[in-house]
Amino acid sequence: MHIGPGFLSPPVWMGAAAVSGAALAGSLAVAGRRLDDRKVPLMGVMGAFVFAAQMVNFPVLPGTSGHLGGGFLLGILLGAPLAMIVMASILIVQALVFQDGGIEALGANILVMGVMPAVIGEAVRRLWLRPLGVLADVATFLGGVAAVVLGATAVILMLWVSDSLPGSVGLWRAIGVMDLVHLVIGVVEGAASVAVARYVLKVRRDAVFGEPLAQREGAAA
Amino acid sequence: MTTYNRNTLIVGIVAALVVGGVMSYFASSSPDGLEKTQEDLDAAEPRHGGVEAPPVAFHEYSLKCLGEGFWSNAAAGVAGSLLVLGIVLLLGRALRRKDAPTPRA
Numbered sequence: 429m430h431i432g433p434g435f436l437s438p439p440v441w442m443g444a445a446a447v448s449g450a451a452l453a454g455s456l457a458v459a460g461r462r463l464d465d466r467k468v469p470l471m472g473v474m475g476a477f478v479f480a481a482q483m484v485n486f487p488v489l490p491g492t493s494g495h496l497g498g499g500f501l502l503g504i505l506l507g508a509p510l511a512m513i514v515m516a517s518i519l520i521v522q523a524l525v526f527q528d529g530g531i532e533a534l535g536a537n538i539l540v541m542g543v544m545p546a547v548i549g550e551a552v553r554r555l556w557l558r559p560l561g562v563l564a565d566v567a568t569f570l571g572g573v574a575a576v577v578l579g580a581t582a583v584i585l586m587l588w589v590s591d592s593l594p595g596s597v598g599l600w601r602a603i604g605v606m607d608l609v610h611l612v613i614g615v616v617e618g619a620a621s622v623a624v625a626r627y628v629l630k631v632r633r634d635a636v637f638g639e640p641l642a643q644r645e646g647a648a649a
Numbered sequence: 650m651t652t653y654n655r656n657t658l659i660v661g662i663v664a665a666l667v668v669g670g671v672m673s674y675f676a677s678s679s680p681d682g683l684e685k686t687q688e689d690l691d692a693a694e695p696r697h698g699g700v701e702a703p704p705v706a707f708h709e710y711s712l713k714c715l716g717e718g719f720w721s722n723a724a725a726g727v728a729g730s731l732l733v734l735g736i737v738l739l740l741g742r743a744l745r746r747k748d749a750p751t752p753r754a
Binding site (some may be wrong): 466 | 657660661662664676680687691700701709710727728729738
């Protein structure tokens with residue numbers, strides 16, 4: 429879902445960069461309080477994993493692929509501020525090293541794949557704090573779908589305001605085309621988020637929630 | 650470093666390298682959801698001035714000196730994953746409060 433170079437008008441990419449920049453500044457300011465010796469390695473490997481997972485495009489509809497975003501999953505496992513920092517790092521590497529996404533569009537890409545899904549992930553995060561079983565699963569799945577569809581809608585809105593959609597294409601039709609594809613991608617994002625969140629919480633619940641190691645039960649890694 | 654943290658690093662890095670270095674080779678090469686939408690809406694041509702990073706070592710997710718193919722893609726997946734890992738670990742260490750609680754075990 430990376431917006432390429434030349435699709436956003438200067439007011440739009442500057443505005444998006446300002447919002448993402450403010451969110452990141454806030455995240456960096458509070459990050460110290462949320463980091464301990466267990467969260468730093470978890471944050472590092474989750475960042476590497478999300479970068480890798482984003483490379484795996486899966487078929488969605490005929491002639492169309494999709495890939496995971498990961499910001500929502502990181503919001504659950506790390507909380508919104510750390511998730512935003514990790515997603516920004518990934519998106520900066522993708523733009524600067526792999527020409528994935530325009531450099532001027534970085535703020536917008538961080539907004540739709542980092543800031544927004546991280547906030548939704550944070551909202552779901554607390555459901556995993558207590559053993560809530562199926563409720564946490566369902567909320568995580570739906571949250572993953574919502575994170576992708578909302579991000580996709582935001583992309584279309586930014587393209588529309590940037591005058592990067594032909595005049596003949598109505599805004600609602602554009603949102604419809606974009607959101608239909610991303611609904612399917614969102615289903616995969618939601619399911620993958622449930623699976624990975626379950627696994628990481630099984631093996632490193634102490635690192636995710638900063639609980640004392642003494643409360644851990646079994647499980648290697 | 651605790652055993653738990655070391656194991657987390659090992660498991661996480663292996664998972665990232667397998668996914669980014671191997672699985673990604675078998676990824677769909679169809680345009681992604683946004684690209685396809687832009688094509689379908691006849692909106693695939695940029696209308697503004699944009700900036701794209703120069704392909705110094707990598708051309709998209711291929712190592713330039715290896716052309717295309719499995720090893721080129723694997724190099725991109727491995728390099729990108731390790732680069733993100735390194736950046737995030739350094740950031741995390743720098744941001745971590747020195748008086749933050751540390752696990753006892």
